[in-house]
Amino acid sequence: MDRPHVTADGDVIVPRGCAGKLGAATGPLQSRELGDDVLLSAHPQPGEREKPILYGDLRLFHVAELLALISTMQRDGVLHILVPDAKKSIFFAGGEVVFATSTVEDDRLGEILWRQGRITLEQLSAVQDLVTPKKRLGALLVERRLISPRDLYRGIQGQVTEILYSTFHFTRGEFLFVEDATAPKNAVRLEQSTRDLIAEGIRRVEVMNRLEEIFPDRELVPVPRPLAVEVRLGETERYVRHLVDGKRTVARILQESRLGELDTLRALAHLRRVQLFDLRSSREAPPAAGEDPLKCWTVLLRHIHQTLAAEEPEYVARLESYLGSPPATHRPLFANVGFDSEGRLDSATLLRNARTVAPDRALEIAREALRSFTDYAHFQALDVLDDAAGGRLSRRLAELRQRAGNEEG
Incomplete structure (x- = not known):
């Protein structure tokens, strides 16, 4: 045995x-x-x-403090970070990080090489099943000339730093440092010192905190917007944009992108900044293709607009005036919203504005704004129309509401 x-x-x-x-x-x-x-x-x-050991709780000591301590004392050994469902180990030689391992799938060498653009998914899949304890992935890729030995070394360097940076986000768990002068077989020399790695890890945490303010709810659904003008995107942004299909939540995009949480959120933030998608609550059912989710109200407004245009055309300006200066609570929703020549309201822009103001309540607040506008438009129409025309308008609006099942009213 x-x-x-x-x-x-x-x-x-x-x-x-x-x-x-x-x-x-x-x-x-x-x-x-x-x-x-x-x-x-x-x-x-x-x-x-x-062999001396250092053991404790991450609620008392941050990973950055542990790295600084080991670096300052110039120790050899392994720092094990233990959190629910994962274990990450960082190896030191003279206080400098030389290697790292992880039980998390996204931290595997193949995923890192793919994210770095050194191999394709097809190449990774072709050799994945050939990996054995005696024939590691890196050796197979070099043997088949899919990457060079230099690319493999760079990939391992990237793997070590990504595993290290990921531990900076752990706030609960345990750590164990065991002093040991035995260097791992795959030890590499990183371009950054441990001190520089600590500074970069802290910076990444700060960036992540800002990104989480942009996407506080991971269950929101990014809904693509039509591309009005050509926008220059990097390779990462183009890849993430492909995942924005109006069905995947932010959480699912993070899971499927395989780019890592920080890079994926950073790409999503850029796409949102250039207005390539809106955010919709996952609890809000997407409209069917070609269907206007605000149709109940836009139909009523169009009928009022057409009635005024036919009976008292000079008073159509009252409706336009409302859109130019709506109540303060609805002002952000009606920005850049107007009627076309046939009295159709630009509900798509209104809904996009609502998703910017309150992604999880977009449809609700858009309908509320249209309800108020419809009441105002109906009142103004009755004020200028004669009794007969006003009566016909009110009856027609009641019929339209009934036909729509008064779903939103």
């Missing part, structure tokens, strides 16, 4: 060589839970451990 074995009774059997290293012959082992792992120790007395 060359590795530990757990019996049906819950006992752990270890090879004699491992038992000697654990010191099992000198006394009983002590155990302590570390997240999903268990720390076994044969040194219950303080100060008797062969």
Whole structure:
């Protein structure tokens, strides 16, 4: 037997060589839970451990503080970060970061190389099934000349830094630093010092905090807008824009992009800044193709507009005047909204404005604004029309409301 074995009774059997290293012959082992792992120790007395360790709670110490401490003391060893459903390990040599590992799928080398643009998804899929404990992914990619040894080295450097930066967002969990001078086989020399990595990690956290203010609700649905003018986009923005289909939520786009949370949110923020999509609540059912979700009100307003144009055309200006200076609460909603020559209101712009003001209540506040405008328009029409024309208008509006099932009224 060359590795530990757990019996049906819950006992752990270890090879004699491992038992000697654990010191099992000198006394009983002590155990302590570390997240999903268990720390076994044969040194219950303080100060008797062969290799020093540092253990604690991330609620008391931020990852940046731990990195700064290890760097300042120029220690060799491994810092394990243990959080629910994940474990990330950072390796040090003389206080400098030289390697990192993670149990998270998005942190795997293949995903990192793809995000860096060094391989395609097709190339990754072609070799993924050929990976074995003796033939690692990087070696396969180089062997098949899909990447160069230099690209592989750069990819591992990127993998190490991305894993490291991701730990800066952990605020709950546990950490364990074990001093050990044994360097990992895949150790690399990073271009940044640990001090520079700490500064960049903190900066990324600040950027993420600002992005989360733009997308506070991950269940909102980005709805693409037609491209009015040509907008220059980078490769990342073009890729993320392809995922914006009016069906995927922000959370689903983050999951499917495989670009990492920070880069995906940054791309979404840029797309929103250049007005390539609106945000809609996922609880709000999308309208069918070609259907106007505000049709109940736009039909009423069009009939009022056409009646005034036919009976008292000079008073159509009263409706235009309202749109130019609506009540303060509705002013942002009616920005750049107007009637066409046939009395159709630009409801698409109104709805886009509503999604900017309140993404999770866009349809509700748009209907409320149109309800107020319709009441105003009806009142103004009755004020200038004679009794017969006014009566016909009121009856027709009542019929239209009834036909629509008075859904929004």
